[in-house]
Amino acid sequence: MTDQRFNPLSADKRWQSRWAESGIFEADDQSPKPRSYVLEMFPYPSGRIHMGHVRNYTMGDVLARFRRMQGFEVLHPMGWDAFGMPAENAAMEKKVHPGEWTHANIASMRDQLKTLGFAFDWSRELATCDPEYYGQEQALFIDLFEGGLVYRKESAVNWDPVDMTVLANEQVIDGKGWRSGAPVEKRKLSQWFLKITDFAEELLDGLKDLKGWPEKVRTMQENWIGKSQGLQFHFALAEKQQDIDTVEVFSTRPDTIFGASFVALSADHPLAQQLAENDDKLAAFCEECKKSGTTAAELETMEKKGFDTGLKAVHPLDPSWELPVFVANFVLMDYGTGAVFGVPAHDQRDLDFARKYALPVTRVVAAKGDEDAPIHDEAYSGPGKLVNSRMLDGMEIETAQKTVIDRAQTEGWGTAQTTWRLRDWGVSRQRYWGTPIPIIHCETCGAVPVPKDQLPIVLPEDVSFDIPGNPLERHPTWADADCPKCGQAARRETDTLDTFVDSSWYFLRFASQPGDKPFDAETVQKWLPVSQYIGGVEHAILHLLYARFWTRALASIGKLDFSEPFESLFTQGMVTHETYKHGDGSWLSPDEVRKNGTDWEVIADGSAVTTGRVEKMSKSKKNVIDPDPIISQYGADAVRFFMLSDSPPERDLPWSESGIEGSWRFVQRLWRLFTSIADQAPNSGEDKALKRKLHQTIADVAEYIEGLSFNKAVAKVFELVNMIEKAAPSADRDTAIRNLAIIVAPMVPHIAEEAWALLGNDGLIAAQPWPEVDESLLVEDEVTIAIQVRGKLRDTITVAQGSDKSALEELALASQKVQRIIDGADIKKVIVVPDRLVNIVI
């Protein structure tokens, strides 16, 4: 007698071991089959998986399993983004070595992932903190160094005073460190940089071809790269100041040059600094500018302020025209040249500024008819023709720009220039738990790369985290090294690489991981680009831009033959949960509260609870559901199924107790269907409608999984199950149930395997081909036609599929309901859409 209930407790484990033993999910580099590389963003080993991971990896797993059934050789690997700050924080708090802590976390998270039955190729597992990985990263760093894509420079960097490390621009959010939240300071340090700006143009152009990427992400990267074209030129100063006699500015609107009414410098501008040395008031003003905040709110309310230096700048197109030179709080030093010329009529900031300091506002661009319209509180940035602009008058904006640029270049006071928002990527971190930068500093030879045969440069084990800062710097001997060039005593670089470097090439290492080099280009070429990459949108800029850059950089030095790593990208939504708040304002976790009628109360004392917004699961709001107990209670399949149901994958998924209950019920419904035909003589007889539904479902589910519309695939499976349950026993019903097991196998693989065995099949269902669709069954032989009168539905009729127009028209007009509505009125027109509807216009 077969169990009446599916018991995931024993079944899940059993099939997970069978999959592991069979090696079925290990990708074969030599396979003659078409290939598909399905990749989810690898996790940071924080210690526990969370629902976001579960959702992410379930989606990838369904696609990977499905593609395998479709006949692809699938690469679906998993690894660990294992370097980073939390390990050092743990080391400080718990007195454990970061490596020990990280490896323990990896072990427990690996176990957790395994309980979900993901079809990963565990033979390719990697952790970025292992020397086998980061040693190869050091080799790549040296390749890039030798390829001229790495340089070192003294620069003002973003310094996080809490984490005591440098941050990339991308890691500074609203002036605060992305991890610590501490206000970022500016410091001058010698740092290693990667020349991402060399690739700005192609990283931007490449976005156009990434058809499989969400528009949103492409736009975000485009904005981040921030290309601006314009004219860079200089104003001569009326009086030379020490060694400075010009002010260099950049403008995207050189056409408005005759609307200029002032020149403004950033407080950090060399000229401003120089003037401040002899002017206490200016110095104070500059200090104030630097202190002012950079958060969105502050910027919005902040007043435009300036300090008149008293200097005059000579207009390049009219030597008799002098403009006042201000230091202004809204001019940024790290964009363009750190100085601008102000055109109040056509730039809102300039206008605000001009009004405050009573500077002239001259319109130089006007739409037809507005030539004499004054500018009030709003600057005009629309289209039009030039006015009040001497030789430019009457020109279109573009022509005027070209004219001014040509003239500047001819006369030698300016050049056409492209300015980027994107900065080179500073990769030095003053941390222990990262990839050591493989460089030796020699007093005579300078920075010398470590010879590759001396790699990996392994992190020392004997370090302490008692005091903040970088333990590598304090280590008594680790930094001692001989210069590889001249043999003299030298010093090893003690900075480590930003962890985003680690994740910029792991997808290559997954495809090929030889012991003696980072990867085998030929093997990588077989698998890459990743056909489907899945992860959170929070990586839309940082990780995804760096990975694109790294791939292009390696291609540019001949290490790779392709330039974009991810053909398709999917950014999945978050897993959310309702929040609960106690009367005193403290957050409550879902297991501390219960529903009492329509209200919520605290279980412990019955006091009132207010339910808050459905939000991303977070520790601070206490609305986190730990996957582990859920998996033990309901089994992997129910959890996986819930992750796929209801919400479209790109949107947020609200976790609910009733939702997981529903998935559990569904798994049991499946089981009842499977057991209903097990150990029984085959049924006979036809069920044409069910057969048709089966084939439609096979086709629909395939289409929806391929399109990552898992919620729709789930709905189609429900429809089939509902129909099978209502159907009388028949041979077609038996077939439908057998095929159902295959259809659901990518989503709920454990019960599918169990059913496959139960129904007397050999081998693994995971290795079965996706069922063939009988195309002839996809079209209904009878269709329901809507009959409308003036676009309103009045009746429906059922006719043979493919009935001709005149027959439909006749049938429609014969409808009693239709006749009643028409009531003898003239029929003006009859629209007939075969197999769809008839619309009678009266």
Added chain:
RNA sequence: GCGGACGUGGCGGAAUGGUAGACGCAGCAGACUUAAAAUCUGCUAUCCGAAAUGGGUGUGCGGGUUCGAGUCCCGCCGUCCGCACCA
């Protein structure tokens, strides 16, 4: 401010310009049961109506295109996300 996404029942959401609300959740009624759980059956946008194999209304709001609009166009309103004194 700029860019993007979105707005459909109590909730999550379906719907190549062609029967709005598939499917799930929740709810209601019933069956089975000593009882509960589990399971099964039916109902479930809304208003009028005792009901109808009756009608009205309905996809944020206002217009438009069309025989026909949730879908396309124009203008608003709102929510969310990203970027942001970027010259």
